[in-house]
Amino acid sequence: MIYFEQVNHYYKHLHTLKDISVEIGAGESIGIIGPNGAGKSTFLKIMASVLQPREGQVYYEGEPYTACIKRLRKNLGYIPQQIALFEELSVQDQLKFWEKAAKRRPCKTFMQEMKDVLGLEQVMNQKVRELSGGWKRKVNVASGLLHDPDIILLDEPTAGMDLAAKHDLLLWLKHLHDKGKTITIISHDWSVISRLCSRVLIFQDGQLRFDGGMDELRSFQTTLSEERDQELKKILDERTV
Numbered sequence: 001m002i003y004f005e006q007v008n009h010y011y012k013h014l015h016t017l018k019d020i021s022v023e024i025g026a027g028e029s030i031g032i033i034g035p036n037g038a039g040k041s042t043f044l045k046i047m048a049s050v051l052q053p054r055e056g057q058v059y060y061e062g063e064p065y066t067a068c069i070k071r072l073r074k075n076l077g078y079i080p081q082q083i084a085l086f087e088e089l090s091v092q093d094q095l096k097f098w099e100k101a102a103k104r105r106p107c108k109t110f111m112q113e114m115k116d117v118l119g120l121e122q123v124m125n126q127k128v129r130e131l132s133g134g135w136k137r138k139v140n141v142a143s144g145l146l147h148d149p150d151i152i153l154l155d156e157p158t159a160g161m162d163l164a165a166k167h168d169l170l171l172w173l174k175h176l177h178d179k180g181k182t183i184t185i186i187s188h189d190w191s192v193i194s195r196l197c198s199r200v201l202i203f204q205d206g207q208l209r210f211d212g213g214m215d216e217l218r219s220f221q222t223t224l225s226e227e228r229d230q231e232l233k234k235i236l237d238e239r240t241v
Helices: 040-049 070-076 091-101 109-116 133-145 161-176 191-198 214-221 230-240
Strands: 001-009 014-024 029-033 055-060 076-079 153-156 183-184 198-202 207-213
Touching: 001 040, 014 040, 014 207, 029 040, 029 191, 040 153, 040 183, 040 198, 070 076, 076 133, 091 133, 109 161, 133 161, 153 161, 161 183, 161 191, 183 191, 191 230, 198 214, 207 214, 207 230, 214 230
Parallel strands: 029 183, 029 198, 076 153, 153 183
Antiparallel strands: 001 014, 001 055, 198 207
16 A cells, blocks of 8 residues: 655764665554664655655655645644644634544544543533543644545554553554554554554664564564663563563
8 A cells, every 4th residue: 555665864974764666555554663763753744745755756546746745644643742732722622623634534434433432521621721631642743634535544642641641542553553544653562562463564774674563572682682672672672571
């Protein structure tokens, strides 16, 4: 469905993605992990069409992104790590604003389902600035997905969430995946990756070091170098804690 072909990206003199070739299939649920500065968010931004690759090409259903950008964006929901909400609006007005701005008309049944699972009805009349960090995260995700996209991209969506809020969000994302949505998520939280994802991409220094199933990770760990891969080893060791 989405295919990266020899994609490179740079920030000034920093080579943030190096010759990335990978395919994301329809209906997959993929977790992205790696040290800070590994290229994870850059990869997701290019996938979301927020950034253009400096070299290489990205395809959606066989067409270059540049030839199908409008169709892609109608089918895609991207939730960046930064919360993008209007602090002075109520949650209800927030959702109404993003509903009007959506690339395609939201389905009322889908929106009500989302409110119910995420528990948003109890905060609909509160202003965003009055909410806790976890509630803001849930409203942020709801705002970005209310048009019921087929492709869902999330960058650390559970950061700052308590266990109850994280449970609600993962329940909703699992429900969406069961309906056939394609989900790609960056997370440092192994409980998120293990509950939601069947495939893992590991980035390090702009390179794709691993692409495989959860059951293949242990074999990959044995190939890591004590010196070069110390930070990556620490991340993978947390999976067994």
